[in-house]
Amino acid sequence: MSQANSTDGISRIERCFAALKAQDRPALVSFLTAGDPNPDTSQRLLDGLPEAGVDIIELGMPFSDPMADGPAIQKAALRALDAGQTQAKTLAMVNRFREKNQDTPIVLMGYYNPIYCYGVERFLEDAARAGVDGLIVVDLPPEHDDELCTPAARHGIDFIRLATPTTDAKRLPQVLANASGFIYYVSVAGVTGVGAATPDSVERAVADLKRHTRLPIGVGFGIRTPEQAATIGRFSDAVVVGSALVDHIEQAATPDESVSRVHGLVRELAQSVRRCREEEVVS
Amino acid sequence: MNQPFTPSTALPDGNGMFGRFGGRFVAETLMPLINELRDEYAAAKADPEFQRKLAYFQTDYVGRPSPLYFAERLTEHFGGAKIYLKREELNHTGAHKINNCIGQVLLAKQMGKKRIIAETGAGMHGVATATVAARFGLECVIYMGTTDIERQQPNVFRMKLLGAKVVPVTSGTGTLKDAMNEALRDWVTNIDDTFYIIGTVAGPHPYPAMVRDFQAVIGHETRRQMQEKEGRLPDSLVACIGGGSNAMGLFHPFLEDASVQMIGVEAGGKGVATGQHAASLNGGTPGVLHGNRTFLLQSEDGQIIDAHSISAGLDYPGIGPEHAWLHEQGRVEYVSATDDEALEAFQICCREEGIIPALETAHALAEVAKRAPTLPRDHLMVVNLSGRGDKDMMSVAHYLGDKFQ
Numbered sequence: 001m002s003q004a005n006s007t008d009g010i011s012r013i014e015r016c017f018a019a020l021k022a023q024d025r026p027a028l029v030s031f032l033t034a035g036d037p038n039p040d041t042s043q044r045l046l047d048g049l050p051e052a053g054v055d056i057i058e059l060g061m062p063f064s065d066p067m068a069d070g071p072a073i074q075k076a077a078l079r080a081l082d083a084g085q086t087q088a089k090t091l092a093m094v095n096r097f098r099e100k101n102q103d104t105p106i107v108l109m110g111y112y113n114p115i116y117c118y119g120v121e122r123f124l125e126d127a128a129r130a131g132v133d134g135l136i137v138v139d140l141p142p143e144h145d146d147e148l149c150t151p152a153a154r155h156g157i158d159f160i161r162l163a164t165p166t167t168d169a170k171r172l173p174q175v176l177a178n179a180s181g182f183i184y185y186v187s188v189a190g191v192t193g194v195g196a197a198t199p200d201s202v203e204r205a206v207a208d209l210k211r212h213t214r215l216p217i218g219v220g221f222g223i224r225t226p227e228q229a230a231t232i233g234r235f236s237d238a239v240v241v242g243s244a245l246v247d248h249i250e251q252a253a254t255p256d257e258s259v260s261r262v263h264g265l266v267r268e269l270a271q272s273v274r275r276c277r278e279e280e281v282v283s
Numbered sequence: 284m285n286q287p288f289t290p291s292t293a294l295p296d297g298n299g300m301f302g303r304f305g306g307r308f309v310a311e312t313l314m315p316l317i318n319e320l321r322d323e324y325a326a327a328k329a330d331p332e333f334q335r336k337l338a339y340f341q342t343d344y345v346g347r348p349s350p351l352y353f354a355e356r357l358t359e360h361f362g363g364a365k366i367y368l369k370r371e372e373l374n375h376t377g378a379h380k381i382n383n384c385i386g387q388v389l390l391a392k393q394m395g396k397k398r399i400i401a402e403t404g405a406g407m408h409g410v411a412t413a414t415v416a417a418r419f420g421l422e423c424v425i426y427m428g429t430t431d432i433e434r435q436q437p438n439v440f441r442m443k444l445l446g447a448k449v450v451p452v453t454s455g456t457g458t459l460k461d462a463m464n465e466a467l468r469d470w471v472t473n474i475d476d477t478f479y480i481i482g483t484v485a486g487p488h489p490y491p492a493m494v495r496d497f498q499a500v501i502g503h504e505t506r507r508q509m510q511e512k513e514g515r516l517p518d519s520l521v522a523c524i525g526g527g528s529n530a531m532g533l534f535h536p537f538l539e540d541a542s543v544q545m546i547g548v549e550a551g552g553k554g555v556a557t558g559q560h561a562a563s564l565n566g567g568t569p570g571v572l573h574g575n576r577t578f579l580l581q582s583e584d585g586q587i588i589d590a591h592s593i594s595a596g597l598d599y600p601g602i603g604p605e606h607a608w609l610h611e612q613g614r615v616e617y618v619s620a621t622d623d624e625a626l627e628a629f630q631i632c633c634r635e636e637g638i639i640p641a642l643e644t645a646h647a648l649a650e651v652a653k654r655a656p657t658l659p660r661d662h663l664m665v666v667n668l669s670g671r672g673d674k675d676m677m678s679v680a681h682y683l684g685d686k687f688q
Contacts, residue, residue, distance in 0.1 A: 113571045
């Protein structure tokens with residue numbers, strides 16, 4: 001079944017942020033690696049995320065050499081690859097998810113090589129057909145926009161750009177130029193799942209980004225707990241939680257346990273981001 | 284047999300591309316940093332004071348120029364081409380690696396960096412990096428795969444003596460690519476004070492061009508020395524290739540001389556047909572890893588496959604992007620030598636010339652063994668003797684087994 005990722009010219013991601021703006025709350029974005037710990041469990045994990053309270057799903061495309069990831073997501077990628085995950089299987093997962101869910105945006109996240117080897121045009125066609133809404137590709141800076149960012153736009157797939165603490169004022173316009181969907185602010189100069197920035201410095205960075213773009217700003221790296229999610233969610237449009245969820249898959253004794261633990265943490269995070277701006281008024 | 288060739292001295296282009304290879308495929312966090320490095324390096328290249336300092340350390344610290352030695356007994360042994368060895372193994376620290384490390388550490392000092400990191404396979408780049416870090420009073424952290432730590436113990440000890448911290452890398456197969464992943468993770472975490480000395484002509488722009496330029500001293504000297512000894516250019520150049528820095532250093536100053544044939548020798552491991560090898564050009568496909576597009580050993584789905592070689596320094600599933608480009612242009616011929624062929628050539632060099640080569644270098648000598656006997660006596664062949672083999676004693680003893688009992 002062909003699934004358009006945008007109807008009447010408004011993308012799922014735009015619709016999602018518009019609805020949340022009306023509710024005055026940030027989006028909860030979850031990250032899981034496709035195929036981790038095995039294909040069936042991974043599908044169950046994915047399918048249950050919206051009901052548990054996730055607003056936008058980031059789905060990692062596993063890569064053998066994830067240079068920007070810390071130990072948790074490195075291990076997740078290896079578990080998935082060992083269990084036989086491929087690019088085609090990841091797209092098939094999205095396809096199955098879309099049979100039941102037409103609303104929750106899905107952003108594929110990963111490294112360029114598996115996309116390059118699949119073939120950029122073929123990948124974009126298959127991703128659009130499966131119902132993928134956006135891409136985050138860690139090792140494609142704006143200098144290489146002609147590789148994937150520009151072709152993705154022709155397929156109606158957003159290219160979500162990363163801004164980091166090292167992205168200075170001189171560079172920011174270039175980073176924002178072809179960005180779409182939302183901006184992902186990497187709050188820590190480092191790898192995923194290691195360390196956390198101070199809320200004050202993140203708030204300043206988000207405010208600075210908002211002066212330069214009308215796109216929503218999501219914040220990720222180092223957000224592990226409902227409390228941290230609430231703190232960041234007070235001033236950002238989305239909070240991304242990844243390694244903390246992935247850790248639960250590693251620690252679970254059985255596939256069933258990994259599903260209940262991951263969805264359990266998602267529920268706590270979801271409650272927290274839904275209330276985070278009310279608390280601000282109270283305090 | 285050389286095809287008409289467009290000179291590559293103008294490459295890479297502004298985006299760091301050699302044709303479709305090369306580039307800057309790194310995380311946004313690193314982009315401002317590598318762009319700054321590009322600008323700093325461009326300035327240093329044109330700065331007479333930087334070049335003067337570089338020449339000083341190359342001469343008085345490294346011991347350059349390295350001799351171009353007529354290997355009379357090897358020539359007799361093979362009974363064909365007249366064989367010259369470019370004696371890079373006589374450099375301080377025992378390999379060509381220090382040519383590049385001296386250049387990069389001078390840049391690091393100029394940029395005010397306090398901490399040096401590097402990846403290493405055989406440990407030769409790690410030792411060279413630890414050496415220059417000691418000389419310039421900088422903190423030094425070396426990432427090395429656990430497999431390599433085991434097979435290159437003497438170099439691990441050397442690095443520690445030189446004051447470096449050696450961090451064992453357990454991810455993947457614990458070899459060079461995994462060490463490079465971990466060094467990149469360190470770099471992205473410690474951007475403010477850290478300089479990453481990449482050891483080969485790979486990685487994001489400007490590294491492939493910068494490392495090439497620092498290693499090109501090998502080819503420039505060879506050109507001058509051959510003129511002095513023979514009054515003409517060599518007919519062929521042979522060098523081993525892992526990432527490809529010693530080969531690029533020898534080849535690059537000759538690329539526009541159509542009469543000079545160039546042969547790069549990849550590590551064929553147990554044979555390219557077995558799948559257990561490190562021959563990215565002969566057995567790989569184009570892909571993107573560690574900041575550049577090049578030929579890689581990988582699955583159809585773009586997952587990197589572990590390389591195999593008896594030589595830790597060649598045990599890498601990629602190759603410098605300029606080599607990928609020269610391969611497609613047909614300017615350089617890329618062949619491979621197996622573990623067994625390298626071991627055989629290793630022993631011939633020991634016995635005939637009294638020179639114990641590195642196992643990496645032995646791959647180049649294995650190609651000489653195949654090629655030299657078929658060539659006329661007036662054919663001038665230069666082999667880059669890129670490193671010495673002291674570090675390989677344990678491995679070679681292990682592989683030769685009962686011969687030493």
